[in-house]
Amino acid sequence: DVIDGIDDELQNEVNINPIVSYKGIDMKVLCVQPYTFYQNSNLQKISIDVAGGIGQHMFDGCKDLRSAILGKDVTAIEEYAFNDCSNLESIVVPDSVKEIGQYAFSDCPTMTSAIIGIGTQTIGQYAFSNCRGLTSVSIGNGTRDIGQYAFSGCSGLTSIIIGNSTKTIRQYAFQNCSSLQAKIGRASCRERV
Numbered sequence: 001d002v003i004d005g006i007d008d009e010l011q012n013e014v015n016i017n018p019i020v021s022y023k024g025i026d027m028k029v030l031c032v033q034p035y036t037f038y039q040n041s042n043l044q045k046i047s048i049d050v051a052g053g054i055g056q057h058m059f060d061g062c063k064d065l066r067s068a069i070l071g072k073d074v075t076a077i078e079e080y081a082f083n084d085c086s087n088l089e090s091i092v093v094p095d096s097v098k099e100i101g102q103y104a105f106s107d108c109p110t111m112t113s114a115i116i117g118i119g120t121q122t123i124g125q126y127a128f129s130n131c132r133g134l135t136s137v138s139i140g141n142g143t144r145d146i147g148q149y150a151f152s153g154c155s156g157l158t159s160i161i162i163g164n165s166t167k168t169i170r171q172y173a174f175q176n177c178s179s180l181q182a183k184i185g186r187a188s189c190r191e192r193v
Helices: none
Strands: 013-016 019-022 025-028 045-048 067-070 090-093 113-116 136-139 159-162
Touching: 067 090
Parallel strands: 013 045, 045 067, 090 113, 113 136, 136 159
Antiparallel strands: 019 025
């Protein structure tokens, strides 16, 4: 159940595979614990493919993180997982992810695009808030609920695609998205959301 590990703060690239070998025994990785790489100042690239969730605050404050590749078996991105990753350029959330937690990608000002897979049912409150560089978002057809302030403060957002199955867009989900000009019926997004 528990594997000892060392977070080498000098390492700038980390690959977390679905199977690890520990003392000659192959084991399936189900999750990586919260705060594992919290505020690691050298981490620039991660590739993570676990049959479970990415823990709370796992990459929170990794200011040099530029690239995050999430594998097809990741099932959740928990709260604050990538918060304050100020150099993260983009994110593709695989279809296997069912939930994006609150503040999961908040305060990532250089992120320019987010593609959210068809398996994601819930986008938590403030999930992408204050991602000022975010210009385009594609939300898959499985998303039913977009949380309060989910994209608030994304002042560069000009394009968003929302799938048919979305039932609820919570209050202020797109507050202060001053560049968003898409039309919904006769009213603009700024008027309705």
